[in-house]
Amino acid sequence: MSAASRTAPAPSAPSVPSAPSAPSAARGAGALRSRGTALAVLSTAMLMTVLDGSIVTVAMPAIQNDLGFTPAGLSWVVNAYLIAFGSLLLLAGRLGDLIGRKRMFLAGTAVFTAASLLAGIATSPGVLIAARFLQGVGSAMASAVGLGILVTLFAEPRERARAIAVFSFTGAAGASLGQVLGGILTDALDWHWIFFINLPIGLAALLVALPALPSDRGLGLRAGADVLGASLVTVGLMTGIYAVVQVERYGWTSAHTLGLGALSLALLAGFVARQAKAGTPLMPLRILRSRTVVGANLVQMLMVAALFSFQIVLALHLQRVLGYGAAETGLAMLPAALAIGAVSLGASARLGARFGERAVLLTGLGMLVIGLGLLTRLPVRADYVTDLLPVMLLASGFGLALPALTTLGMSAAGGADAGLASGLFNTTQQIGMALGVAVLSTLAASRTETLTEAGRSLPEALTGGYHLAFAVGAALLLTALTLTATLLRTPRTRQN
DSSP states (O other), X not given: OOHHHHHSOOOOOOOXXXXXOHHHHHHHHHHXXXXXXXXXXHHHHHHHHHHHHHHTGGGHHHHHHHHTOOHHHHTHHHHHHHHHHHHHHHHHHHHHHHHOHHHHHHHHHHHHHHHHHHHHTOOSHHHHHHHHHHHHHHHHHHHHHHHHHHHHHOOSHHHHHHHHHHXXXXXXXXXXXXXXXXXXXXXXXXXXXXXXXHHHHHHHHHHHHHHHSOOOOOSOGGGTOOHHHHHHHHHHHHHHHHHHHTHHHHOTTSHHHHHHHHHHHHHHHHHHHHHHHOSSOSSOGGGGSOHHHHHHXXXXXXXXXXXXXXIIIHHHIIIIISOXXXXXXXXXXXXXXXXXXXXXXXXXXXXHHHHOHHHHHHHHHHHHHHHHHHHTTOOTTOXXXXXXXXXXXXXXXXXXXXXXXXXXHTTTOOGGGHHHHHHHHHHHHHHHHHHHHHHHHHHHHHHHHHHHHTTOOHHHHHHHHHHHHHHHHHHHHHHHHHHHHHHOOOOOOOOO
């Protein structure tokens, strides 16, 4: 027999496409279900965190009356949480990369749940403030790695876009839902239940997360255990956020604000210099080489600062000018949450896939600019259907903007830096929130005081102050729109 005849393949029957084997199909379905469960856990944790940030706002008067807070002390129910949360996100994100993101998520959820119990049983201002600080610590630990886990679970671009839409929905609509829930719980039961409600949610998230989230060992602390860098960035952010949230008390040009602001900038500059030279940096500066990532974080900071004027200032107008109760205010804001959810879950991923995230972000920001522009003309005795409901529907622009912005902000996150990118993205969100609270509330209060001294009635003076906050918010969104048009580009499809 010749060599040719020995090596020639035997004739075969015509090939027929074969169905996947049962075990293979089962494994595929099981993996899909597992990722879906993991997404549900991450979204639930995100919802719990966002709810906790907004649910407190409508219960503040009841907390003050029950625990005897002074007006200045009451602000620390919010500030203690915000300072801990905003200053620890970057550190927690990087530590998640080093010790394992699942480990960090579970630890953070456990700390947050335990702190919620402490807040619910608090009988003095000091205990409640301490519990709120611990809630901020737990939220930072869990939130910092949530996006990092998500982008490693969903590598295929279309699947990732849908997952980010679901995840973003919980953040976009959660704030409005928190106001609804906070108002109902405070009126129907008492303020303690705004914290107790976290207990079953947190425990359920822990039980489901244990088997659902993928295990990862992390890079190891030797890959980035930069203690000096960690100290500089944590203390720098904490100092800066503290200075901002105290602006309403001390003023922008006070020695307190300027001194702490300068100290914060010096510490953060020292952190950047340290990262450029450290052998094992806490935050490798390569993540800042992407113009898209840097631009997305700047746009997010401006957008979140501006939307404080919608989320909080509009709620204040409903209560202080129109006389709505806590539950009524929450229900009045509900159409915004529903509109955001419908767009985020139903359209954002499909539109992003077809037109690109940049185009979707521009559209969403444009809708928000129009909405805040309408609020600058809000009458003192506004009619809900004609004056407020159209703005609630335009808030659906947030449901377009946030998923697109999240995709852009995480576009350069490789497997090793996913937690860091997630922590950075969440940090700029919290800085934007702190700036929004400080700048817009201070401007509104100053304008109200000026109008009151000029002889205007209290409702007219309050409305004038809120008009200024809405106008500044619209200007911030226009700046974000400009940055989006000039800096951001839809990233090319990247295979992980």
